Amino acid sequence: MSADPHRAGRELVATACRVLGRRGLVDGVLGHVSMRVDADRLLVRCRGPRERGVVLTEPEDVRLVDLAGNHVETSEGWQVPKELPIHTEVLRTRPEAAAVVHAHPRSVLIAGLAGLAPRAMFGAYNIPAMHLALGGVPVYERSVLISRPELAQEMLAAMGTRPACILRGHGITTVGASVEQATLTALDLELLCSVTLELARLGAAPPVVPETDQAELPDLGRAFNDGLRWRALVAELDERKAADA
């Protein structure tokens, strides 16, 4: 049997699913991650015959499908996500996107329903998250299941060219130049919303970080930061796995 040419991609997407699960951005079987393979195909997390939830995704649960949503390999027992159009329409519409994350983080849900927008209230605590807030996080106002391409296109119209979008009453979609980047953006958005919520509960509304302080916060480039942060997240997973064994 020939080696699987998509093994590394499957492992990466499965790792992203596990990271999102461990960090509480996905619960149970809801949520999925995809990665562009070429102009017509993507790898996407599917529900499998041994389904145990997104946090326990295995590389075999990451299947090769085309932009029309058809399996292009033997996939008996695996179901593509009902919201696959989120992935296929993003990849069709945004050529710079190499990966897509869709998740249902509770903090984003509650902040969104409360009408609380993430703001750049902190700086050095988490610089990428501050930059995400400064650039703005658009909101797609409909809480529908995005199960049709036209609904995904509505979401994309709201999202514009931003890396993240809040789906009000539903969840989030993030986009990245890599699986790692899309996943880290999802974690940053969850952090922004959970801090926003905690502050709102305290009745606090701190100002946005002053521009003079923003100017002092180094932008080390996403590649450098993302690599370091990703390695730490994978190490955390490995450590838990060893502890659970």
Ligand SMILES: [Zn+2]
């Ligand atoms: Zn969803």
